[in-house]
Each structure stands twice: as structure tokens, then as C-alpha cells.
Amino acid sequence: xxxxxxxxxxxxxxxxxxxxxxxxxxxxxxxxxxxxxxxxxxxxxxxxxxxxxxxxxxxxxxxxxxxxxxxxxxxxxxxxxxxxxxxxxxxxxxxxxxxxxxxxxxxxxxxxxxxxxxxxxxxxxxxxxxxxxxxxxxxxxxxxxxxxxxxxxxxxxxxxxxxxxxxxxxxxxxxxxxxxxxxxxxxxxxxxxxxxxxxxxxxxxxxxxxxxxxxxxxxxxxxxxxxxxxxxxxxxxxxxxxxxxxxxxxxxxxxxxxxxxxxxxxxxxxxxxxxxxxxxxxxxxxxxxxxxxxxxxxxxxxxxxxxxxxxxxxxxxxxxxxxxxxxxxxxx
Numbered sequence: 141x142x143x144x145x146x147x148x149x150x151x152x153x154x155x156x157x158x159x160x161x162x163x164x165x166x167x168x169x170x171x172x173x174x175x176x177x178x179x180x181x182x183x184x185x186x187x188x189x190x191x192x193x194x195x196x197x198x199x200x201x202x203x204x205x206x207x208x209x210x211x212x213x214x215x216x217x218x219x220x221x222x223x224x225x226x227x228x229x230x231x232x233x234x235x236x237x238x239x240x241x242x243x244x245x246x247x248x249x250x251x252x253x254x255x256x257x258x259x260x261x262x263x264x265x266x267x268x269x270x271x272x273x274x275x276x277x278x279x280x281x282x283x284x285x286x287x288x289x290x291x292x293x294x295x296x297x298x299x300x301x302x303x304x305x306x307x308x309x310x311x312x313x314x315x316x317x318x319x320x321x322x323x324x325x326x327x328x329x330x331x332x333x334x335x336x337x338x339x340x341x342x343x344x345x346x347x348x349x350x351x352x353x354x355x356x357x358x359x360x361x362x363x364x365x366x367x368x369x370x371x372x373x374x375x376x377x378x379x380x381x382x383x384x385x386x387x388x389x390x391x392x393x394x395x396x397x398x399x400x401x402x403x404x405x406x407x408x409x410x411x412x413x414x415x416x417x418x419x420x421x422x423x424x425x426x427x428x429x430x431x432x433x434x435x436x437x438x439x440x441x442x443x444x445x446x447x448x449x450x451x452x453x454x455x456x457x458x459x460x461x462x463x464x465x466x467x468x469x470x471x472x
Contacts, residue, residue: 160413160420167412167427174434182442193329198434199339200330200395205405205429207342207391210349211384212402213409213418213425217356218377218384219290222410223465225402226388230297232397234270237300238263239322244307248315251322260334263393264341271385275378327395327433327450338394345386349422352380356418398451400458405429407465 156162175198183190215226242259243251251259274293308316355376358366367373391398409425410416436453 158414160415160417160424163412163414164420164423164427167424167431171427171430171434174431174438178434178438181438196330196332196335197328197437200327200335201433201437202430203335203339203342204327204391204395204398204401205433206346206426207338207387208398208402209405209409209425209429210346210422211387212406213421214349214356214380215384215402216406217359217418218380220360220362222407223403223462224290225400225406226384227397227399227402230293230300231267231271231385231388231392232399233297233300233304234267235263235392235397237304238266239319240304240307240311243315243319244311248312248318252318256331256334257337260337260393264389267389267392268385271389272382275381275385322396327437330394334394338390341390342387345383345390349380349383352376353418353422356380357416360416396451398454400462401429401432401454403465404454404458404461405432407461 178198179191179194180187212225215224216222239251242254274289274296308319311319355366355371358369358371359373359376361369363373405425405428408428409421412428413420413424415421432454433450436450440450440453
């Protein structure tokens with residue numbers, strides 16, 4: 141066949157599927173299909189009312205999927221480790237500590253009747269301030285050691301969990317029950333105002349990340365290579381850590397902690413995207429996260445009849461996936 145005719149011949153299906161744009165398109169179609177199934181399947185009573193409530197749930201899932209998926213991929217690039225997640229820095233432990241302190245000193249009634257926007261802002265500001273302080277203290281000076289910063293984050297997270305458990309042991313049983321319920325991530329029927337503020341914050345963080353996407357590709361080569369190619373490593377890493385902390389803190393303050401969710405979607409995105417470039421892996425992680433959340437919610441509603449919590453399903457699957465990754469790394 142002449143060269144000009146060969147160029148016009150259609151590409152084999154396998155070659156077409158290897159293109160990242162085709163794979164992202166397939167993910168987008170899957171998301172649209174799952175959203176339609178979730179919105180219009182098994183609707184009790186008024187369709188308009190049910191769809192309006194479920195749209196809020198889908199919006200919360202989308203915000204969480206984008207925040208957790210994107211921030212985890214960026215965190216992996218910074219740390220050069222695909223097993224660690226931002227939660228290892230103690231975000232979940234710090235969230236639990238803040239809620240426990242409020243219940244411990246002011247009672248569960250104050251916690252339940254507190255203004256949700258004020259509580260969200262308090263948790264967000266405290267978590268972001270803590271993470272930015274940790275990043276600048278451990279990475280902004282002469283130490284400049286990501287591994288030392290991670291070690292300090294793990295130690296502080298362990299301390300926060302221990303201190304939280306100590307305070308919880310002294311709580312009234314009713315207060316402890318209310319606090320325990322608040323510790324489970326809940327994506328259904330979120331507060332519209334908090335959802336709007338969280339979505340705007342995550343969107344702003346994503347917008348700040350867009351100019352740094354080519355730099356993220358360079359950071360995958362390692363610090364020496366990145367510095368040799370003209371990247372201001374410390375400045376860029378501090379900016380990326382700040383963006384990651386804002387995304388995770390906003391998501392956690394909205395729905396609560398989801399430990400292994402980022403680990404699942406980020407590693408699935410690496411395998412699925414068909415490219416190492418962050419222009420493909422970042423949206424792939426967000427879309428895969430939304431597919432996982434919608435799929436798990438449909439399984440709970442349609443197959444298990446709400447016989448469990450979505451966060452419990454994610455944590456169970458994430459824990460098994462984490463063990464699989466650790467064992468696979470150790471076998472190599």
C-alpha cells in the first residue's frame with residue numbers, strides 16, 4: 141500500500157484505545173451514564189424533588205473526586221512515592237481532633253447546633269494553617285527534606301489520634317455516639333451553601349494548578365533533574381503543597397475524612413490514562429473517582445438496600461488495595 145494511502149487508513153482499534161483522549165472520553169461517557177442511572181433509578185414519590193436532592197449528592201461526589209484525586213496525584217509527584225497519600229500528613233486525625241475538642245469542651249449540643257458555615261470555616265482554616273506551617277517549617281528552611289517532613293507528619297498524626305482517643309474516653313456516651321457519627325464521611329444531602337463554597341475553593345485551587353501542569357511532568361524526573369532543567373524546586377513544591385492542603389482540607393471539612401480513596405483513584409489513573417503526563421492523569425483521577433463514588437453508591441442503594449456506609453465500603457476496598465500495592469512492591 142502506498143505511504144499516502146497508508147496514512148489515510150483507519151487506525152486499528154487497539155491503537156485508537158491507547159490514545160489518552162479516547163480513554164478520557166470513555167470515562168466521561170461512563171460518568172454521564174452513571175449519573176443518569178443514579179438520578180432516575182428507583183425514584184420514590186416526586187421525581188423533581190428526588191432529582192433535586194440527588195443532584196446535590198452528585199455535586200458533592202464530583203467535588204470530592206476532583207479534590208482528592210487531583211491532590212493525591214500531585215502529592216505522589218512531589219514525594220516520588222505512589223503509596224503515600226495526603227492523609228498521611230494527619231489531615232484525618234486533625235479533623236477528628238478539632239471535632240473532639242469542640243464536643244469535649246462545649247458538649248454535643250453545641251456541636252450539633254453550631255452554624256455549619258462557621259464550623260466548616262474553622263476546620264478549614266485550622267487544617268490549612270497547620271499544613272502550611274508544617275510545609276514551610278520542614279521544607280522551607282535549610283532542611284529541605286520531603287522525607288523528614290513526611291516523618292514528622294506521621295508522628296504528629298499519631299499524636300493527634302492518641303490525644304483524640306484520650307479525650308473521647310472521657311466523653312459522655314451520648315456525646316461519644318454523636319461524635320462517632322460525625323467521623324464517618326457522608327456524601328448524601330450535603331449543605332448547599334457549604335457545597336458551593338467548597339466547589340469554588342477547589343475550582344480556584346485547580347485553576348492555580350493549571351500553569352504548573354508542565355512543571356509537574358518535569359518533577360517526575362526527580363529533584364536533581366528538575367533543578368537541572370531550570371525548575372525552582374523549593375518554590376514550586378511549596379506552592380504545590382499549599383494547593384494540595386487546600387483541596388484536602390476543603391474536602392475533609394465538607395464530608396469528613398476518606399482515608400484510602402485517593403490511593404485507589406490515583407493508582408487506577410496511572411494504569412488507565414495511557415500517559416505519564418499530568419494533563420491526562422489528573423483528569424483521569426478525577427473521573428475515576430467520580431465513577432467509583434457513583435458506582436459504590438448505586439451498589440449500596442440497589443443491591444444492599446443501604447446496608448452499609450459509602451465511606452466504609454471505600455475504606456474496606458482501599459485497605460485491600462493498599463495491601464496489594466505494598467505486597468506487589470515488596471515482591472519486586
